[in-house]
Structure formats: structure tokens, C-alpha cells
Amino acid sequence: MTTAPYTVAAPRHWRVLPQSPSVLVEMMVVLALLGILVWFGAARARAAAQGTSRTAAQDQLVALQGVFNAYGLENSGYVGMAPAVLASNYGIKLDGKIAGTLTITATSSTSFCAQVADGGWYVAQKGPSAQLVSARHSIC
Numbered sequence: 001m002t003t004a005p006y007t008v009a010a011p012r013h014w015r016v017l018p019q020s021p022s023v024l025v026e027m028m029v030v031l032a033l034l035g036i037l038v039w040f041g042a043a044r045a046r047a048a049a050q051g052t053s054r055t056a057a058q059d060q061l062v063a064l065q066g067v068f069n070a071y072g073l074e075n076s077g078y079v080g081m082a083p084a085v086l087a088s089n090y091g092i093k094l095d096g097k098i099a100g101t102l103t104i105t106a107t108s109s110t111s112f113c114a115q116v117a118d119g120g121w122y123v124a125q126k127g128p129s130a131q132l133v134s135a136r137h138s139i140c
Helices: 021-076 083-090
Strands: 103-105 113-118 120-124 134-137
Touching: 021 083, 021 113, 021 134, 083 103, 083 113
Parallel strands: none
Antiparallel strands: 103 113, 113 120, 120 134
16 A cells, blocks of 8 residues: 555634634625615616606606697687596597696696606696796695
8 A cells, every 4th residue: 555645634624704803804894885885776776767757757748738739729728728638639648657647737828737747756837838847746
């Protein structure tokens, strides 16, 4: 029988936790930084989703501006303008999620207030030539 040219070392037992306190502190710092990165990523994703909801509501009102103007011209004002009337007379088709949130209030011979809600955002137009306004609360 031949002998091994070298001695066989005893098997090592690996430890789950490091023995050095500095290595443990480094691991805790790395885990804390990873937690902060995940938190920032989630916040950015939520902000992006809210921005798309506001943009979708704005796009719906921009698309309806022509219908609002046509109603005002044909009826000598905006009195009686309502989503159901616009749907039956002009055949407007709204996005399914936004269709139930269109409200038209404060109609008069010269002005109206149309509002669409989407994802916690409210976008409104107060009058035929007014700018779109967006907020986290009801505007009209």
C-alpha cells in the first residue's frame, strides 16, 4: 500500500454567521442599502402609474372638446348638456373605466364644467376655452 504524498486536512465546518463583528456589520449595511433601493423603486413605480392615470383622463377630455363645442353651437349654449345626451346625439364612446366618471355640471348658456376621474386624479375643464385642471380632489 502506498501512502499519500501529502497529509489530508480535516474537513472544515462552515459557519452560517461570520465570527468577525465587522463582517456582520457589513452584511447589515448591504441589506439596509438593498431595502432602501427597493423602497425607492416601488415609490417610482407608483408615481409612474399615477401619472398615466392623470394623462388618460386628460386625453379623454381633450378628445371631447370638439363634442362640447358642437353641442354649444347647435343648442345656443351648454344648458342641458349631459353625458347621456352627448352619447345619444353625438355617439361619443368613452374608455370603459372613465365612462362612468364623466360628470358635466354648472351648465349655462356660456359655460360648463366637465370632469373625468381616473385613478384618484380628477381632470376638469371649466368652460369652452378654459385650460384643463387636474387635482387629487373633485373640481366641479
